[in-house]
Amino acid sequence: xxxxxxxxxxxxxxxxxxxxxxxxxxxxxxxxxxxxxxxxxxxxxxxxxxxxxxxxxxxxxxxxxxxxxxxxxxxxxxxxxxxxxxxxxxxxxxxxxxxxxxxxxxxxxxxxxxxxxxxxxxxxxxxxxxxxxxxxxxxxxxxxxxxxxxxxxxxxxxxxxxxxxxxxxxxxxxxxxxxxxxxxxxxxxxxxxxxxxxxxxxxxxxxxxxxxxxxxxxxxxxxxxxxxxxxxxxxxxxxxxxxxxxxxxxxxxxxxxxxxxxxxxxxxxxxxxxxxxxxxxxxxxxxxxxxxxxxxxxxxxxxxxxxxxxxxxxxxxxxxxxxxxxxxxxxxxxxxxxxxxxxxx
Amino acid sequence: xxxxxxxxxxxxxxxxxxxxxxxxxxxxxxxxxxxxxxxxxxxxxxxxxxxxxxxxxxxxxxxxxxxxxxxxxxxxxxxxxxxxxxxxxxxxxxxxxxxxxxxxxxxxxxxxxxxxxxxxxxxxxxxxxxxxxxxxxxxxxxxxxxxxxxxxxxxxxxxxxxxxxxxxxxxxxxxxxxxxxxxxxxxxxxxxxxxxxxxxxxxxxxxxxxxxxxxxxxxxxxxxxxxxxxxxxxxxxxxxxxxxxxxxxxxxxxxxxxxxxxxxxxxxxxxxxxxxxxxxxxxxxxxxxxxxxxxxxxxxxxxxxxxxxxxxxxxxxxxxxxxxxxxxxxxxxxxxxxxxxxxxx
DNA sequence: AAGTTCTAGGAAAACGCTTACCTTGTGACC
DNA sequence: GGTCACAAGGTAAGCGTTTTCCTAGAACTT
Numbered sequence: 001x002x003x004x005x006x007x008x009x010x011x012x013x014x015x016x017x018x019x020x021x022x023x024x025x026x027x028x029x030x031x032x033x034x035x036x037x038x039x040x041x042x043x044x045x046x047x048x049x050x051x052x053x054x055x056x057x058x059x060x061x062x063x064x065x066x067x068x069x070x071x072x073x074x075x076x077x078x079x080x081x082x083x084x085x086x087x088x089x090x091x092x093x094x095x096x097x098x099x100x101x102x103x104x105x106x107x108x109x110x111x112x113x114x115x116x117x118x119x120x121x122x123x124x125x126x127x128x129x130x131x132x133x134x135x136x137x138x139x140x141x142x143x144x145x146x147x148x149x150x151x152x153x154x155x156x157x158x159x160x161x162x163x164x165x166x167x168x169x170x171x172x173x174x175x176x177x178x179x180x181x182x183x184x185x186x187x188x189x190x191x192x193x194x195x196x197x198x199x200x201x202x203x204x205x206x207x208x209x210x211x212x213x214x215x216x217x218x219x220x221x222x223x224x225x226x227x228x229x230x231x232x233x234x235x236x237x238x239x240x241x242x243x244x245x246x247x248x249x250x251x252x253x254x255x256x257x258x259x260x261x262x263x264x265x266x267x268x269x270x271x272x273x274x275x276x277x278x279x280x281x282x283x284x285x286x287x288x289x290x291x292x293x294x295x296x297x298x299x300x301x302x303x304x305x306x307x308x309x310x311x312x313x314x315x316x317x318x319x320x321x322x323x324x325x326x327x328x329x330x331x332x333x334x335x336x337x338x339x340x341x342x343x344x345x
Numbered sequence: 346x347x348x349x350x351x352x353x354x355x356x357x358x359x360x361x362x363x364x365x366x367x368x369x370x371x372x373x374x375x376x377x378x379x380x381x382x383x384x385x386x387x388x389x390x391x392x393x394x395x396x397x398x399x400x401x402x403x404x405x406x407x408x409x410x411x412x413x414x415x416x417x418x419x420x421x422x423x424x425x426x427x428x429x430x431x432x433x434x435x436x437x438x439x440x441x442x443x444x445x446x447x448x449x450x451x452x453x454x455x456x457x458x459x460x461x462x463x464x465x466x467x468x469x470x471x472x473x474x475x476x477x478x479x480x481x482x483x484x485x486x487x488x489x490x491x492x493x494x495x496x497x498x499x500x501x502x503x504x505x506x507x508x509x510x511x512x513x514x515x516x517x518x519x520x521x522x523x524x525x526x527x528x529x530x531x532x533x534x535x536x537x538x539x540x541x542x543x544x545x546x547x548x549x550x551x552x553x554x555x556x557x558x559x560x561x562x563x564x565x566x567x568x569x570x571x572x573x574x575x576x577x578x579x580x581x582x583x584x585x586x587x588x589x590x591x592x593x594x595x596x597x598x599x600x601x602x603x604x605x606x607x608x609x610x611x612x613x614x615x616x617x618x619x620x621x622x623x624x625x626x627x628x629x630x631x632x633x634x635x636x637x638x639x640x641x642x643x644x645x646x647x648x649x650x651x652x653x654x655x656x657x658x659x660x661x662x663x664x665x666x667x668x669x670x671x672x673x674x675x676x677x678x679x680x681x682x683x684x685x686x687x688x689x690x
Numbered sequence: 691a692a693g694t695t696c697t698a699g700g701a702a703a704a705c706g707c708t709t710a711c712c713t714t715g716t717g718a719c720c
Numbered sequence: 721g722g723t724c725a726c727a728a729g730g731t732a733a734g735c736g737t738t739t740t741c742c743t744a745g746a747a748c749t750t
Binding site: 098103121234 | 352396398403405406413421422424579613638639643645655
């Protein structure tokens, strides 16, 4: 391996171009101060020749903030989060920002730990997506950490956590589920069930309540024992649906339409329905939430509620860059996408 | 909004604890030099009380390298990449490293641009996953940038690009496709077709060649006009399959088994088969590659070739941290997972 | 008891930048 | 033609760390 070479520094470029480091800095980076055309050109050329690359950390130390957005999410392998992440990266790239990312893996301790690390980095903004496994909003520790960060001039954007003292990209879960209830009623649904992730989580609670509200508006009710709680994962959906089916059978209660609070869970639920000897669509109408890309590729294609996740991500970045002094709120509309898994009955 | 507060610095902690910054640094960070028990404890307590957080950028400037792994991938919304990213984040977290990530969105120019930014950051390693839209391996510019980075002491890990002058996590595409061919022959397949992403890409070429090799080993051949090239996306899979079906019909040639070089494309392909009035499984056996989580949730469940993507990601990080002087190679085995989309015929 | 080696703390020089402040030269203005 | 304003370059003081020297005392040697 070649002897380890040192990086070219600004000082070296400056010397090579015969100017001061101040001038070199201004020429290459363009501050508020002007540099004459010819000198600027010469410096830039020299930098190019020498293969100069600015040292981002040094710039960060000198300026006090790093051109970075930090993203905290639960699990990047989940399409929900990866779609958001994709939008965030697009937004960041538009704004010439880097993205540093960490996954809490649904552990509060890790979430706190990652937040500490983020703060050490002095990013322009911290974007918290989901952390849908925290009770209510955030744990007090997390909120405290975020607040401390905000007080040192950082910007916090929260995605999807309902009310928040910080900037908020507010996904209309409640309203989406409400509209879904209407749509399912229109399709002739009469006996409803719900499989949900932990109901202590805002996201799930909103979706359930929205669904219930939607039913109520048309004079229908949702029995409490028709709601099954399970892990917020594919396998959770499988297990939850198994239980729902078993419960209804024990009670001899009819069931024709099931709302699962996320597509990932719904995919598992669909398999459970089939393993139970029933057919998705014909026997049980099944609807998910999030409208993940593959909802249209499973058979039958899955009815879901679309969240423009990519846009959510981009909006989060733009919001993070906004200069607003007040915590901003952005309501992101959701809408129902009906497919074959909920046929007219 | 509260007046912007300044961050607590090491110097302030040192003064508060009545020691020099040198001692404070050693106490909190633990260098090779020892600090006496009592003083160390006092400093740590003070730091805690003041809410001190190290400034990562300052540390990076002082030490010359940042505790960071930079990840370059094509598109985080693609489950293939998000699974790898998930593994990388897990590995990074185990090693107490941060992750900065960027998506090239399948543009060579952007890839180069991101690489520049990465280099500016002085990460411990740069991991390049896929960039499956570069001809052959990488463009010369990209290779040059990576080499320049390696020469300044950085570590480059490439995932899945076939031979490489850098550390390599080598996914056994060829071998996996070969084994898949055998398995499909065992199931009675006789008339084969392939829908692939651009064949100039290593990944696709390997998979096609492996498949062809597998067929050849049993005395079967794959007609050149039975290979359709399309975009490496879900929609590409749809279009590619449409074309394959049309071509075969024009020629009056039989077709019973199709290998699509990625699951994402295969999902699109399945829809195309149905839209064509045929049934996946009964009429056309369909197999993908990657064994993305949802292969088992679509109907019929999709035969695929499993790549332990999460492990690939973790391995990449461990490799990046390895002290080996020679570029290391790690072959990651793939294996066939047969499902209902390729029934016995 | 005098020399020698450790030990653990501190002072100050990096690290690679930005920027406040100073300096000089130019043209505008009356 | 002298005063001013301004433009454009340079000097040097930071930014928050780490780390290289120093130094003074303690703990061994003989």
